[in-house]
Amino acid sequence: MARRLEDIQRVIPKIGLEVHVELATRSKMFTRVGNPACPEFEDSEPNTLIDPVVLALPGALPVPNRAAVEMSVRVGLALGCQIATLTKWDRKSYFYPDLPKAYQISQYDLPVCGDGAIDIPVHDPKSDEVRTKRVGIIRAHLEEDAGKLLHEWPGGGRIDFSIVDLNRAGTPLLEIVTAPDFDNADDVVAFAQALRNLCRALGVTEGVMQKGHMRFEPNINATLELPGGHTVVTPIVEIKNLNSFRALRASIEHELREQPQRWVEDGREMGPGAKTTRGWDDQREVTLLQREKEDAHDYRYFPDPDLLPVEVDRAWVESIRSAMPELPHERAARYRRDYGLAWKETAALTEEPGVGELLDEAIQSCIERDIERDRGARLGANLVLQCLFRLANERSVAPGAMGIDAERLGGVIVLRASDRISANAAERLLEMLIEEPLTDPEVLAEREGLLQVRDDSALEAWVEEVLADPAMAASASDVRNGKTAAVGRLIGAVMQKSQGRADAARVREMLLERLHG
Amino acid sequence: MAVAILGAMGAPSPESAGSPIPCPLSNEEVCKAARLARLEPDPATHNRIGEELGTILGYFQRLQAMDLEGVEPLSHPLDARNRLDDDTPRPGLSNEVFMSLAPESEPPFVKVPRVLPGQSGA
Secondary structure, X not given: OOOOHHHOOEEEEEEEEEEEEEOOOOEOOOOOOEOOOOHHHOOXXXXXXXXXXXXXXXXXXXXXXXXXXXXXXXXXXXXOOEEOOEXXXXXXXXXXXXXXXXXXXXXXXXXXEEEEEEEEEEXXXXXXXXXXXXXXXXXXEEEEOOOEEEEEOOOOOEEEEEEEEXXXXXXEEEEEEEOOOEOOHHHHHHHHHHHHHHHHHOOOOOOOHHHOOEEEEEEEEEEEEOHHHOEEEOOOEEEOOEOOHHHHHHHHHHHHHHHHHHHHHHOOOOOOOOOEEEEEEOOOOEEEEOOOOOOOOOOOOEEOOOOOOEEOOHHHHHHHHHOOOOOHHHHHHHHHHHHOOOHHHHHHHHHOOOHHHHHHHHHHHHHHOOOOHHHHHHHHHHHHHHHHHHHHHHHOOOHHHOOOOHHHHHHHHHHHHOOOOOHHHHHHHXXXXXXXXXXXXXHHHHXXXXXXXXXXXXXHHHHHHHHOOHHHHHHHHHHHOOOHHHHHHHHHHHHHHOOOOEOHHHHHHXXXXXXXX | OXXXXXXXXXXXXXXXXXXXXXXXXXXXXXXXXXXXXXXXXXXXXXXXXHHHHHXXXXXXXXXXXXXXXXXXXXXXXXXXXXXXXXXXXOOOEOHHHHHHHOOOEEOOEEEEOOOOOOOOOO
């Protein structure tokens, strides 16, 4: 039967995802020389994070890093995984100049984390609705990263050979493998973003995509429905080494468009040996077949005789579990449910580690000072989103690392919630607190003249001055004639005279009484 | 050679240990195993290697025939657990030492024959 594109009645995609997370331990996976995925060592000169283990010098023996195992357990618990009581190390044969041992230490049949599932939120921008997507986790295992092979000089410059930098060789990698539970690119990207937020909140990586801290490899195929109830399944395509959400989405969408077409052209279906590996060309936005030797995937795993199995003590796992923070997607859901915040706001508040914690503690300090929880939360969220993020951005630091503690942020929210400062004054006060983080916000507001003036006699003087101004006569007349909206211009003039300190609500009352009275 | 290693480890010789069915590896299988290991054995030795590897696999055939119901898988011959190191960085080797060890270098890098981009598979 001839294969024709128009005979394909439906395409049912099936997508699974592998994610490599470089763990930000201070030292490497199997030796204690510095790890470039940790900020402390990221700017090291090429080939300086090396030692006999990294270089595979004779006699060098690997010793696993406890922190890497602990970080993996943390991620595994967050993903609802079973944590192995016994986990072991295997060699994966791999001949390439970026890994001098000629094998990668990985985990084959006893990974540290297995069999889990996580519910992630997926936002539909059209309807603004949030639905929950369950993603199965097959396993998460620890291994070591390879070094870097460069084919030109750093910064450009052609060479007719390749050069090796082994700084990254031996960096701990956690490889997370999902079940093929996705049927569209949006859900895959939502999962990838949720995973990045989760890993950053758990302190296992900085999650800087451009630095390769997280790399994605989707496995994609589709069932094609044909006339007469026939179906064919296309061969699985694995796309290697994607390091942006944009590339992840675009490459999946590209594959799902291409696979029906490819089947029409070559008739290949899923079966043994049919899986192919493709790379992503970011400029042309296409996937390209990576030509590999027939037995490239014959890794000949076997247990590493240099390493004994590791027992993951139950008490240890429980102590890690008890120290787990609220996860970003759980916090975002709570903000939406309890405070009525919008998706966009909760996404921003929970993306950066430390911000949600700061806001929650500030809200708590407001509650202790008799501010109603929801009012404190809304004002606090606005202050963080509109002001703290801008200030952090201007200073190129993380919003949670501005030096403003929850007590003082709470102090600003209290002043604002009790109408003692204006919205503008709250922003100025936050900015001043960055310079003087130890000063009490109320003391600072008073010293800088930011407290709202509510004294009627002072307000009256400004109101009279404005009403006596000929430039304001038309607006005053409009208000007298029933156009109440015109009062805004008069309030603005009073606020200007008071340098933003007048209590705007009281000014409005006074103006309306004066003009209608 | 492989049989010699097993012998040295105290494994019973095929003759003394009953009857592992010797099933030599074909020349094609020997060539594949050699290619995967990046070895180039003299073709004159292929038959002998095939026989030796076949004998080793014979041992596994015998193991596979055993009833292991309820027996914990053995993940390492030593009944011991690995220690885990504290995550405290220590100084490594200098770039100068590394360059002096490398067959060819373009400091601070090691120079290797040209490899096509995107072939890495780790």
